[in-house]
Amino acid sequence: MFKKVLIVDDHDAISKSVQQVLTACKVKTTDVVQYCDDAFLKVKRAALDDVDYDLVITDLSFKKDHRNANFESGEDLIAALRRDFSQLPIIVYSMKDQLQKVRQLVNQYHVNAYVCKDRKGSIQLEEAIKTVAQKQRYLSPQVAQAVQQKNDLEIYDYDIQLLKLLSQGLSQDEISQNFKANGISPNSLSTIEKKINKLKDQFKANNAIHLVALVKDLGLI
Amino acid sequence: MFKKVLIVDDHDAISKSVQQVLTACKVKTTDVVQYCDDAFLKVKRAALDDVDYDLVITDLSFKKDHRNANFESGEDLIAALRRDFSQLPIIVYSMKDQLQKVRQLVNQYHVNAYVCKDRKGSIQLEEAIKTVAQKQRYLSPQVAQAVQQKNDLEIYDYDIQLLKLLSQGLSQDEISQNFKANGISPNSLSTIEKKINKLKDQFKANNAIHLVALVKDLGLI
DNA sequence: GACTTCCTTACGGGAATCCGTAAGCAAAAT
DNA sequence: ATTTTGCTTACGGATTCCCGTAAGGAAGTC
Numbered sequence: 001m002f003k004k005v006l007i008v009d010d011h012d013a014i015s016k017s018v019q020q021v022l023t024a025c026k027v028k029t030t031d032v033v034q035y036c037d038d039a040f041l042k043v044k045r046a047a048l049d050d051v052d053y054d055l056v057i058t059d060l061s062f063k064k065d066h067r068n069a070n071f072e073s074g075e076d077l078i079a080a081l082r083r084d085f086s087q088l089p090i091i092v093y094s095m096k097d098q099l100q101k102v103r104q105l106v107n108q109y110h111v112n113a114y115v116c117k118d119r120k121g122s123i124q125l126e127e128a129i130k131t132v133a134q135k136q137r138y139l140s141p142q143v144a145q146a147v148q149q150k151n152d153l154e155i156y157d158y159d160i161q162l163l164k165l166l167s168q169g170l171s172q173d174e175i176s177q178n179f180k181a182n183g184i185s186p187n188s189l190s191t192i193e194k195k196i197n198k199l200k201d202q203f204k205a206n207n208a209i210h211l212v213a214l215v216k217d218l219g220l221i
Numbered sequence: 222m223f224k225k226v227l228i229v230d231d232h233d234a235i236s237k238s239v240q241q242v243l244t245a246c247k248v249k250t251t252d253v254v255q256y257c258d259d260a261f262l263k264v265k266r267a268a269l270d271d272v273d274y275d276l277v278i279t280d281l282s283f284k285k286d287h288r289n290a291n292f293e294s295g296e297d298l299i300a301a302l303r304r305d306f307s308q309l310p311i312i313v314y315s316m317k318d319q320l321q322k323v324r325q326l327v328n329q330y331h332v333n334a335y336v337c338k339d340r341k342g343s344i345q346l347e348e349a350i351k352t353v354a355q356k357q358r359y360l361s362p363q364v365a366q367a368v369q370q371k372n373d374l375e376i377y378d379y380d381i382q383l384l385k386l387l388s389q390g391l392s393q394d395e396i397s398q399n400f401k402a403n404g405i406s407p408n409s410l411s412t413i414e415k416k417i418n419k420l421k422d423q424f425k426a427n428n429a430i431h432l433v434a435l436v437k438d439l440g441l442i
Numbered sequence: 443g444a445c446t447t448c449c450t451t452a453c454g455g456g457a458a459t460c461c462g463t464a465a466g467c468a469a470a471a472t
Numbered sequence: 473a474t475t476t477t478g479c480t481t482a483c484g485g486a487t488t489c490c491c492g493t494a495a496g497g498a499a500g501t502c
Binding site: 172 | 487488489490491
């Protein structure tokens with residue numbers, strides 16, 4: 001079992017409950033931080049002092065406040081941790097249940113578990129901790145399908161970028177210009193049209209407005 | 222101070238922390254439910270048995286699960302409570318911090334307090350409970366401006382409905398048809414155009430896609 | 443080399459939108 | 473009664489979007 005765990009969550013009710021779960025799992029040391037920036041510094045400090053954490057449990061969304069944050073979200077923190085501490089196990093504990101989000105975190109950042117904060121959250125978190133302790137991956141049942149099913153709904157950076165610009169009010173022509181200016185290819189107006197069309201098919205959207213509304217609901221952008 | 226309080230929240234970590242706050246406030250009886258439907262039934266039952274609750278503290282968003290819910294959100298629950306128990310004090314305790322949401326809850330449903338779940342959540346909740354106990358309204362500082370500032374960004378049901386249909390992929394013509402079918406007026410294609418245009422101005426949106434993206438971010442739809 | 447396949451790009455016609463102008467109409471103001 | 477004001481509605485032209493067709497080019501296959 002883990003010996004030294006860092007909990008990253010802005011709400012103390014949550015971090016307390018996580019601490020209880022960890023205590024039940026016989027974890028000796030649990031530290032809590034409320035900001036992603038603090039989390040990264042603490043992990044770094046611990047590594048320098050040769051008292052490394054052997055698990056990080058983190059939320060994804062953090063409220064902004066007076067402090068200006070370097071890492072604004074759990075995703076940012078995870079990206080930084082994976083860059084500098086690639087072997088450090090990470091458990092995500094979040095309200096979000098969009099499959100695309102889970103898929104990204106598992107495939108791109110190789111998080112070791114994804115637990116949905118809901119009615120069964122604490123129980124699933126305990127399972128996750130035990131599973132990850134045995135070097136295995138854990139996903140909450142409601143998001144498990146995110147990775148098993150080979151789905152054609154796979155979305156790529158290009159499409160995400162396209163959808164973002166679309167949602168920011170750029171016309172198809174402007175998106176084409178933008179892509180050309182930023183060296184993103186393909187970038188002809190015709191192809192932009194085609195891509196948007198394909199996405200509309202994929203998401204069964206009636207028009208571009210509908211498409212953007214749908215992908216926003218899915219949390220893709 | 223209150224004597225009998227009902228806590229409505231999906232996540233037990235939150236409800237436990239709320240219970241602790243209530244205990245610190247010398248509240249004797251605190252009941253907890255995880256579903257909006259249960260909350261409504263419990264309030265109703267208590268009223269029939271002449272042991273009414275004198276405060277409800279509720280979240281806004283609830284995860285769906287196997288149970289098919291009558292009330293899907295805290296808003297639904299609040300609407301029902303306000304219809305049948307108009308004098309019952311209600312405190313909203315939610316992650317959401319969109320001003321429009323707060324405004325709606327305060328102006329339309331007359332909730333007695335709105336507390337944002339964030340780093341200072343528990344402290345603010347305690348203040349809210351004490352303030353509401355003295356028959357006053359409490360709003361978290363970060364959303365207090367929601368009601369004080371007379372803002373021209375006021376949005377009406379008609380516009381919300383319009384934006385919703387737009388985001389669901391209906392064309393302007395279809396929206397016109399829809400309004401005619403549902404007896405909503407004005408409903409000519411020309412007016413629909415004008416209204417959308419006005420909204421685009423109001424929100425400084427470049428086009429309809431941008432508009433829908435913006436109002437979705439604001440939590441208006 | 444000839445061929446298929448997949449992707450990008452160009453183009454054109456029809457549909458939907460954007461945007462300004464103007465007519466119609468009702469309530470309020472003078 | 474007339475005017476003003478505000479809103480709804482109709483219409484027309486410019487632009488953008490939508491959607492199909494086809495040409496061009498870079499792979500890989502035979």
